[in-house]
Amino acid sequence: MRITQGTFSFxxxxxxxxxxxxxxxxxxxxxxxSVEYTDDPHPRNFYWEMWGNPMFDLKDGAGAMMEIxxxxxxxxxxxxxxxxxxxxxxxxxxxxxxxxxRPAEEPGFALKRTETGGRxxxxxxxxxxxxxxxxxxxx
Amino acid sequence: xxxxxxxYKSGVMPYAKMGYWDADYVPKDTDVIxxxxxxxxxxxxxxxxAAAVAGESSTATWTVVWxxxxxxxxxxxxxxxxxxxxxxSPGQYFSYIAYDLALFEEGSIANLTASxxxxxxxxxxxxxxxxxxxxxxxxxxxxxxGPPTGIVVERERLDKFGRPLLxxxxxxxxxxxxxxxxxxVYEALKGGLDFVKDDENINSQPFMxxxxxxxxxxxxxxxxxxxxxxxxxxxxxxxxxxxxxMYERADFAKQLGSCIVMIDLVIGYTAIQxxxxxxxxxxxxxxxxxxxxxxxxRQKTHGVSFRVIAKWMRMAGVDHIHAGTxxxxxxxxxxxxxxxxxxxxxxxxxxxxxxxxxxxxxxxGLRKVMPVASGGIHAGQMHQLITxxxxxxxxxxxxxTIGHPMGIQAGATxxxxxxxxxxxxxxxxxxxxxxxxxxxxxxxKWCSPLNAALETWKDVSFNYTSTDTxxxxxxxxxx
Numbered sequence: 001m002r003i004t005q006g007t008f009s010f011x012x013x014x015x016x017x018x019x020x021x022x023x024x025x026x027x028x029x030x031x032x033x034s035v036e037y038t039d040d041p042h043p044r045n046f047y048w049e050m051w052g053n054p055m056f057d058l059k060d061g062a063g064a065m066m067e068i069x070x071x072x073x074x075x076x077x078x079x080x081x082x083x084x085x086x087x088x089x090x091x092x093x094x095x096x097x098x099x100x101x102r103p104a105e106e107p108g109f110a111l112k113r114t115e116t117g118g119r120x121x122x123x124x125x126x127x128x129x130x131x132x133x134x135x136x137x138x139x
Numbered sequence: 140x141x142x143x144x145x146x147y148k149s150g151v152m153p154y155a156k157m158g159y160w161d162a163d164y165v166p167k168d169t170d171v172i173x174x175x176x177x178x179x180x181x182x183x184x185x186x187x188x189a190a191a192v193a194g195e196s197s198t199a200t201w202t203v204v205w206x207x208x209x210x211x212x213x214x215x216x217x218x219x220x221x222x223x224x225x226x227x228s229p230g231q232y233f234s235y236i237a238y239d240l241a242l243f244e245e246g247s248i249a250n251l252t253a254s255x256x257x258x259x260x261x262x263x264x265x266x267x268x269x270x271x272x273x274x275x276x277x278x279x280x281x282x283x284x285g286p287p288t289g290i291v292v293e294r295e296r297l298d299k300f301g302r303p304l305l306x307x308x309x310x311x312x313x314x315x316x317x318x319x320x321x322x323x324v325y326e327a328l329k330g331g332l333d334f335v336k337d338d339e340n341i342n343s344q345p346f347m348x349x350x351x352x353x354x355x356x357x358x359x360x361x362x363x364x365x366x367x368x369x370x371x372x373x374x375x376x377x378x379x380x381x382x383x384x385m386y387e388r389a390d391f392a393k394q395l396g397s398c399i400v401m402i403d404l405v406i407g408y409t410a411i412q413x414x415x416x417x418x419x420x421x422x423x424x425x426x427x428x429x430x431x432x433x434x435x436x437r438q439k440t441h442g443v444s445f446r447v448i449a450k451w452m453r454m455a456g457v458d459h460i461h462a463g464t465x466x467x468x469x470x471x472x473x474x475x476x477x478x479x480x481x482x483x484x485x486x487x488x489x490x491x492x493x494x495x496x497x498x499x500x501x502x503x504g505l506r507k508v509m510p511v512a513s514g515g516i517h518a519g520q521m522h523q524l525i526t527x528x529x530x531x532x533x534x535x536x537x538x539x540t541i542g543h544p545m546g547i548q549a550g551a552t553x554x555x556x557x558x559x560x561x562x563x564x565x566x567x568x569x570x571x572x573x574x575x576x577x578x579x580x581x582x583x584k585w586c587s588p589l590n591a592a593l594e595t596w597k598d599v600s601f602n603y604t605s606t607d608t609x610x611x612x613x614x615x616x617x618x
Binding site: 009012022 | 291302358361362365367368369370394395486507552562563
């Protein structure tokens with residue numbers, strides 16, 4: 001399967017040049033770039049690991065690309081996403097978030113159904129990969 | 140006003156002379172202001188008609204009553220203070236009326252509307268009456284809960300940023316069994332949509348009772364979520380005959396783990412506010428379908444403009460509201476739609492007569508409502524939709540998903556690819572308004588579902604003149 005979180009997951013993987021164009025767009029809007037990575041891509045895992053703080057003072061896309069490439073070098077086999085944060089009043093939230101690295105094999109998720117009273121079912125989604133310990137989830 | 144003894148002598152007297160017209164009145168920051176389009180009967184003076192509207196929407200009755208003198212009646216009288224002819228529409232006038240805050244119960248749309256659109260709309264001296272816009276004072280707004288979730292929190296909960304959300308309404312609207320209905324939901328979500336939606340008239344009919352529908356839809360939602368790694372949702376319509384029924388349905392949706400429920404505008408303002416409070420208590424996104432609004436929003440001379448309904452709904456507290464597509468099958472002049480979207484999404488809405496926005500409106504931190512564009516739109520219009528409607532919007536392709544020649548999943552994929560490719564191109568600095576068709580054609584080379592969608596619907600447009608247009612500039616309806 002292919003995890004389709006993020007703004008551009010239905011497109012072919014972005015090239016570094018295409019990533020740079022999105023970074024430049026975000027910077028032109030006054031947003032701060034941050035890089036995050038995880039080996040637990042559960043849809044409700046909101047807190048991926050931070051590759052440093054959001055780069056609030058960075059204005060040049062080349063600097064952001066260096067961080068993205070460094071994160072990819074350190075974590076070549078897991079998920080990496082680039083976020084753009086807007087601190088403007090009324091937003092104060094992420095405005096763009098897209099995946100820039102993913103494992104070669106994505107095992108996906110199991111849907112666990114617990115049957116309760118009547119025909120009710122309680123659903124739980126579990127990542128197959130996250131059943132292994134952290135750091136040993138993708139080869 | 141002269142001598143009080145003369146003013147309160149029994150009998151009838153023009154409204155303007157009773158104190159409902161005051162050309163020198165300067166509205167207070169705490170006043171509620173309404174602007175009405177009035178069409179007086181032949182021979183009725185515009186100022187007298189405006190004063191009558193002020194009177195009938197506040198304290199007046201048809202004759203003088205001495206009991207006014209037991210009150211601070213000057214305060215309670217609404218005051219018409221300005222009457223302008225409507226440009227290009229002889230016999231019509233915009234009349235501005237100010238209401239003191241003391242006239243309204245805090246936090247109640249029912250109370251507000253009982254005054255502003257109460258008796259006055261049937262008043263005989265007027266041929267027609269339309270409420271065009273309102274200015275809500277900050278002091279009054281702060282008595283309303285507003286949207287239970289709001290755009291920012293909705294996006295954070297769904298973990299979806301940087302693009303419009305995608306939805307579809309299950310079709311056919313009526314007649315599917317629950318199991319078949321859930322199939323449509325699963326296919327559309329797995330194919331790439333974020334949401335699927337019950338239609339406004341799907342409640343609990345003989346062919347599909349509500350519990351059955353909720354159970355199958357939640358199976359579809361969770362299965363699609365596991366298949367994609369994304370948060371998915373289905374707007375479960377909890378509209379029913381009584382509040383007790385609606386609470387029962389909403390509680391069941393919550394128990395099954397739904398992230399969103401849906402109501403129809405026809406349930407009424409009080410029921411909407413009750414559901415808004417329920418949704419806030421239960422961390423649920425609240426979707427509002429505007430069923431019924433066209434009966435009173437569409438004609439320019441009589442009724443209530445939809446931008447006013449949108450204001451009331453932001454105050455009442457809904458997270459989603461159907462607000463027009465511009466390019467689709469339902470009414471929508473581009474300028475008027477922009478005005479409605481700004482009412483939903485701005486922190487401060489600026490006066491803009493071209494868009495029908497008569498006042499600056501400070502929203503006082505009230506959360507933002509996500510507008511929903513639904514009705515006769517398809518992937519081939521993606522560049523137009525993004526240009527007109529922006530990013531914080533749910534684009535709903537019902538027929539444009541389910542009617543796809545390669546199936547529902549392919550239909551959903553076509554829409555999602557068209558959306559992502561267009562956002563990517565826009566961010567790269569391309570001129571999507573002009574290059575849009577080319578951008579879609581490029582993507583269609585590697586995405587056969589998109590190619591089929593573009594081929595199937597290439598000639599579809601709804602090119603009719605809009606009825607509800609702004610008065611201040613000539614406007615065109617786009618192809």
